[in-house]
Amino acid sequence: MSSLSRDDVAKLAGLARIEMSEEELVNLSNEFTVILDAVARVQEVAGADVEPTSHPLPLRNVFRADVVVPSLTPEEALSGAPAQEEQRFRVPQILGEE
Amino acid sequence: MTLSYDDVIAKYEPVLGLEVHVELNTNSKMFCGCSTVFGAEPNTQTCPVCLALPGALPVVNEKAIESTIKIGLALNCSIAPFSRFARKNYFYPDMPKNFQISQYDEPICVDGYVDVEIETDEGPKTFRVEVERVHMEEDTGKSLHVGGATGRIHGAEYSLLDYNRAGIPLVEIVTKIVPGTGKYAPEVAKAYVAELRDILRALGVSDVKMEQGSLRCDANVSLRLIGAEKLGTRSETKNVNSLRSVERAVRGEMIRHAELLNAGGRVVQETRHFQEDTGLTRSGRSKEQAEDYRYFPEPDLVPVAPDAAWIEELRATLPERPSIRRKRLQEAWAVPDKEMSAMINADVLDIVEATVLLGSDPSKARSWWLGEISRIANDKDVAIADLTITPQDVAEIVALVNAGELTDKLARQVVEGVIAGEGKPSEVVAKRGIKVVNDDGALMAAIEKVCAEQAETAEKVRNGHLPAAGALIGAVMKETKGQADAARVRELLLGHLGQGN
Amino acid sequence: MIRNSASEMAAKLAAGETTSVALTQAHLDRITAVDADVHAFLYVDTEGALAQAAAVDAKRAKGEKLSPLAGVPLALKDVMAQKGVPTTCGSKILEGWRPPYDSTVVANLKKNDVVILGKTNMDEFAMGSSTENSAYGPTHNPWDLTRIPGGSGGGSSAALAAFEAPLAIGTDTGGSIRQPAAVTGTVGVKPTYGGVSRFGLVAFSSSLDQAGPCARTVLDTALLHEAIAGHDPKDATSINAPVPQVVAAAKSGDVKGMKIGVVKELNGDGYQPGVRARFEESLELLAKAGAEIVEVSAPNFEYALAAYYLIAPSECSSNLARFDAMRYGLRVGDVDGASAESVMNLTREVGFGKEVKRRIILGTYALSSGYYDAYYGSAQKVRTLITQDFTKAFEKADVLVSPTCPTTAFKIGEKANDPLAMYLNDIATIPVNMAGIGGMSLPSGLADEDGLPVGFQIMSPVMKDERMYSVGAALEAALLSKWGAPLLDKAPVLGGAR
Ligand SMILES: [Mg+2]
């Protein structure tokens, strides 16, 4: 039966970058038991012979010409920035890979 | 405690894998119309698309597709009749959407190869490096780390982000594993990247400047005991920013792995960073816990399905393969192997060819670029390409020498002047007042003056002791500030002293 | 004046009987009078709207040739980027964000001189069927303020039903235009996928989202449809073909000889008796108007809901990753020594509501390694099967029809804690999005048991949108002559004066 433990949900929340309280983790884990049962029905009819559809229309080769168009001004680009400095987006320290 | 390289290869067989990222030189970005010009003011080349503002959508740059197909063809790949973009999901502040549009299980080019020739103990030998895939993706923005020590991430208090580079088209070229190189692994790795760079440059699809990051190499290395089947654990070394570093990084990793294995330890699968100063690698993020990128087909883009006609059209534009071109040039220029290698190693082939095409004879062009100009570049510790002197300048200088208007010695002064920024060769000649003294009258005056000053020496020559003439010629040359043609001076001097013929 | 249809307003403007400024002011006054009760709007752009209206009036005074809807006011769903105007998507995470650019829909509206009154309420990032998931409080159904106006575009549909605007823009990922239209007694159209540009529509589920017109009459939706539709080079999934002739179809309303297919699976158990009664009655009217009613079967539709609740969350988990506190929007936890990662985590915890988090986690799971094939992959196969069902059904019928939703508007709070019950609302609308075809909902009367509006859904093949307008117009005319007055005349009076 499809289900997600509290720890599974915690791992997914980590991947999705959402902090979650213990209560939220447990609640979601309970809800998912029901939801996953419902959505797992797709497996009943999805045979190997069926092609997946990722896009509703059979469009191909849609391109734009390699032409430069005006960018935003830096003021516009930074207009929503929670913090900025030296015409750059200021963000908290980045941990991890260099 | 450090193992020698010979110890390593006596016991282990290295297996290589190389991933090269190439920034294409399109005018606009991969998925938006922002300019790609290098070095612009921060965040002046951004728009809703490459900043990932809510609601913005990507549209594929056709030129980037063409360039990628050309790369695939040049690397002997098959071009997929149907390929798709996929989203690679992970959070990182330099990547605005928090996913990279890349390609996953449906890349545009697959199954190619590059033959590279290296010098071995048994003479030149060709190694075939098989290419698994060539796919399209997009570059990230650049972060500036503020606070802490050296602008590194560690110890930084915060970071400043510039998204000008975000969305510049990247092509990733991934090799299959390369076994069987034995002790030549570092050379093969270097030669592969060099060959790739030459091919890409010849295609005109990228600036291929390793130092500016438009060509970046990740070198994967693993070791296994000689004769063993199973592959060892690999490390992935990033940040390898020059051809020399590729070689050093592979060699360094081979030694590091061997030391670990000999001590009974194990190699950790991880990303490592090459450090230019020490030639060693430093541990980056451990990949023990594999990333889950949750790839899925990019729903905002439609598949790329190039038809045969388009592919053939692109194939028809492919330039001569660099290795074939080298053979052709070597024959045309009648250059021995050793000097050809010297030119290739010094990376002057293009510039010599350009000079020859401007009228210089091959041997003169070669000797200027490989000799005097290389020496000056070395002294200044810059690349030849970064000097102000051009093939046009060198061709002009060679022509002036051929016309007898410059001596070799004077020509060196002109080269110096051009490199010092004094202008074109003709301008340097004019400004410095450099000219060959061709006026026999002026030369005779100098000869008479010198013979009078050094009457005793002159007398010796007059009496048939010809070696003594050297001192007189030197004095005349000095008198004419080196601008005289020494051969003419000798001729006139000997005639003056009754030794002409 | 505000109870007129948009085309009647346009006619009065053209005849010089009123001005756009007067018309706009009348709607702004109406908003002031009733929106405290309805809460259809998140932002009213009084100045911008009046300035735009004055500009249209000036053009008209100069005798410039104007588009059919020039000077008519419109309510914009808050999921569309409009330059300089707050765009929140009903979420805390975007509070205060003002886009530096116009969506293509907004650019087209401006080009057609349609006056934008403001931004309407919605379920956060369009995830919901009741507009209860807005971070800014629910919208109330003008038919009964204790009930939901549908969702996610409940603000737009309520604004129409409350006469706060004659036109509105909605977006429809699984029914977010059609279901709100159904429960408010208004008309809503989800055009063929790719018929209207998605550029500037803040993405929920990219392969399903489609913007479309909402109004109180079929002709008004058609006029708005033509104003916003067309190929857009900024949207790679936009169709490069002429816009279907929907206005002509809505004007003719001719169904003689048309085959109308009743989808067997979208009726029956689970559908409220009053909903079924109105549906049967509409079928009879269409038959009387000359259409041939046939039955078609779509056996895979029963899996549509399950597939939808995998595909949409998967795409949304990726689309909503950009809301990370780095470049715009809310930032939480940026204290000394905090890392970018912890700021992202905290911001997304505080900035997203419960339903959004639920779907992001579900989508993250469905795409994760080891589960992709079982969930996302299988859902995409179901999508293929549903599309095949439609193809077969359209071999037998020119359009397909069904009730828009199984029930009339439910009470606010009634299903808030039962996501599955909530999801069932969209059972009849979702297949349309899965196949990328067109869908319309128009009012077919009131359910006997609760006196609330019932929607009638018409589905047309890809880029044959004109067909649903023909059928919609025919049914609308037949119902109007039966009722003697527009259905909305039966709605309770809000805020005093009519
Ligand atoms: Mg990559």
Ligand SMILES: [Zn+2]
């Ligand atoms: Zn851009």
